[in-house]
Structure formats: C-alpha cells, structure tokens
Amino acid sequence: MGCRTVILISGSGSNLQSFIDRLHPDQANIVAVISNRADAFGLQRAARADIATAILSHRDFPDRVSYDQALAELIDSYQPELVILAGFMRILTPGFVARYEGRLLNIHPSLLPKYTGLHTHQRALEAGDSEHGATVHFVTEELDGGPAIMQSHVPVLPDDSVEALAERVRQTEHSLYPLAASLYIKGRLRLIDGRACLDGAPLAPSGLRLDQFETDMRGHRND
Numbered sequence: 001m002g003c004r005t006v007i008l009i010s011g012s013g014s015n016l017q018s019f020i021d022r023l024h025p026d027q028a029n030i031v032a033v034i035s036n037r038a039d040a041f042g043l044q045r046a047a048r049a050d051i052a053t054a055i056l057s058h059r060d061f062p063d064r065v066s067y068d069q070a071l072a073e074l075i076d077s078y079q080p081e082l083v084i085l086a087g088f089m090r091i092l093t094p095g096f097v098a099r100y101e102g103r104l105l106n107i108h109p110s111l112l113p114k115y116t117g118l119h120t121h122q123r124a125l126e127a128g129d130s131e132h133g134a135t136v137h138f139v140t141e142e143l144d145g146g147p148a149i150m151q152s153h154v155p156v157l158p159d160d161s162v163e164a165l166a167e168r169v170r171q172t173e174h175s176l177y178p179l180a181a182s183l184y185i186k187g188r189l190r191l192i193d194g195r196a197c198l199d200g201a202p203l204a205p206s207g208l209r210l211d212q213f214e215t216d217m218r219g220h221r222n223d
C-alpha cells in the first residue's frame, strides 16, 4: 500500500476529493480524514470513499495548545507518513508544527508571499492584480510562511467577482496539490535545512510553476 496519509479539513473538501480522484491508494493511502467542523461536507466525501473520518472540534478545548495536543494524538493514532492540510482553517501551534514539520503540507489560495492569512481573493481584486493563484508549501510556525513547493497561476479578469476568482483558483488547486504531494510521496520532494528541495536541489523561493512542470512532464513523455 501507498504512503499513509492523513488529511485535515474544515469545509467542502474539494481538494480532498482531488486526492481521492487523482492519487491511487498505492500512491497516497488516505488512512483518515479529520475535521474540526462537524458540518464539513468533506466528511461526506471521505465516507463515500470508505475513508475513516473523525471530528475534533476546537470549541471543545480551552486553548490552542490543548487542542493541538489532542489533534496530534488523534493523527498519530493513524500512524501517518504525510499530513495534508486541505482547507483546514486553524492556525497551528509551534509544538504541533514541530511534531510534523517536513511531512506537513498546506495549500494556500494566493501567490505567496502575497496575501498570507484570510480573504486572499478579495485582497487580490482590491489590489488590482492581473494574476492570482495558489501555493502548496511546507507548513512552518510562521503562518503561510513555509517554503513554497509549487504554484498555480490564473488571470484576474476585469469583471471578476470574489466567487468567480475563487473558483478559477480552486480548479487549478485540484491539479496542483495532488501533483505536489506525489513528488513528496515519490521521495523527490523534501524539506532540507529549511528549504524545499526537489531531487536534492533547492527550489526557487516561489517554488515550481505548475504550468511549466506539466509542460516539462509532457516533454519527457514524448522523448
């Protein structure tokens, strides 16, 4: 079986669905989906795929440290090799990050380092940006500050609403995230001395470009 993977969610789970649809269990063996919200539709997606689910609400704990300790114990009960944040909307404490750093990935809906935090699409529109996108990165203590692995780029159109731009970005995420995760699962992507490295070579600060990487992959297939 593949890389034992636990996926954390808080909402719809369309990125979770892209892992289910695009990565074979011999690659990503998703052993559990954990949500901090009981109403997360992603829990239904996981159940439909016969993946174990668990709910651990942050509201049931007095503070972040105690929540993260309980979350880590729950995660460790599944003995993961890789932990994926897929729309998981809780800021994680240094102790939690230290436990998983180097095998903890996140997808953020902006071209980091632009727009860390929340409301990224609205902020890109308000800034008048001509392009926007998403970033897969290693998770570190610094919120959305971890080394970038790969980015997808989309145009911002003149009459874009927040919803339209968010959907355009989300569509690219469903190719971006499984591909980035597959590089880790294959042993090609690693966090070394605080830098994201592919085949041992440090990546550029913005990571790989999805469009360029896909072009290169097609080229190699035609060689």
Ligand SMILES: Nc1nc2c(c(=O)[nH]1)N[C@@H](CN(C=O)c1ccc(C(=O)N[C@@H](CCC(=O)O)C(=O)O)cc1)CN2
Pocket (backbone or CB within 6 Å): 085, 088, 089, 090, 091, 092, 093, 094, 097, 106, 107, 108, 109, 117, 118, 139, 140, 141, 142, 143, 144, 145, 146
């Ligand atoms: N220590 C880290 N924790 C997390 C990271 C990270 O890089 N380092 N990435 C985030 C994911 N994320 C953006 O990609 C993000 C998630 C949540 C928040 C946030 O402000 N959360 C609020 C609650 C918001 C809500 O419930 O809707 C909070 O935790 O108080 C910002 C960015 C995951 N964690």
Ligand SMILES: NCC(=O)N[C@@H]1O[C@H](COP(=O)([O-])[O-])[C@@H](O)[C@H]1O
Pocket (backbone or CB within 6 Å): 009, 010, 011, 012, 013, 014, 015, 016, 042, 086, 087, 088, 089, 107, 108, 109, 117, 118, 134, 170, 173
């Ligand atoms: N800061 C974290 C964050 O905003 N993550 C974003 O939440 C969405 C989750 O969608 P999904 O639940 O359909 O995968 C995704 O667009 C992801 O980039």
